[in-house]
Amino acid sequence: GENVEQHPSTLSVQEGDSAVIKCTYSDSASNYFPWYKQELGKGPQLIIDIRSNVGEKKDQRIAVTLNKTAKHFSLHITETQPEDSAVYFCAASGADKLIFGTGTRLQVFP
């Protein structure tokens, strides 16, 4: 089955700097790659996603890139703000379900 690895597990940046989180997946048949943000005590919320027929997608300060050959995808957050502090999860679609990475705790210091 699908296996997703995520790095780093924690990331601290200064406000205004960029943050990059990387994930790799194992199943070459996976074709959907969402990113979720989880704030303390809340459920995860989708922030951006990408499908396998696209190499890059951008939404304001957030972008995701996908390299299908290497089976890895990345989340880029530019001009980080304190409210970006949260846990971020990548995921890849298995046959009928999403398999999640282990999460990255992002802290943005003012």
Next chain:
Amino acid sequence: NAGVMQNPRHLVRRRGQEARLRCSPMKGHSHVYWYRQLPEEGLKFMVYLQKENIIDESGMPKERFSAEFPKEGPSILRIQQVVRGDSAAYFCASSDMTGTGELFFGEGSRLTVL
């Protein structure tokens, strides 16, 4: 337009008791997923259900855990004879399509086993 509703939000049980967690999917969604999150860990898939059918239960422990999604009413995740290791946050998510669509998560049910 209500989102995914989970209850209870917090549940405390003693070892050996039963825990029942309920999930009402978003309106119009017929796909329900349960995930477990241990403290400081990721989301582990447990089970995927459609109305009256278990589609994939490959993440469910073989004993004590069961799930259902009846024709009427919420999906239920049932844990019998709870042990301390069952303490976790249990998240329900729903979707209007299988596998490759956005999952909408509830706020989770936090189970503490004393």
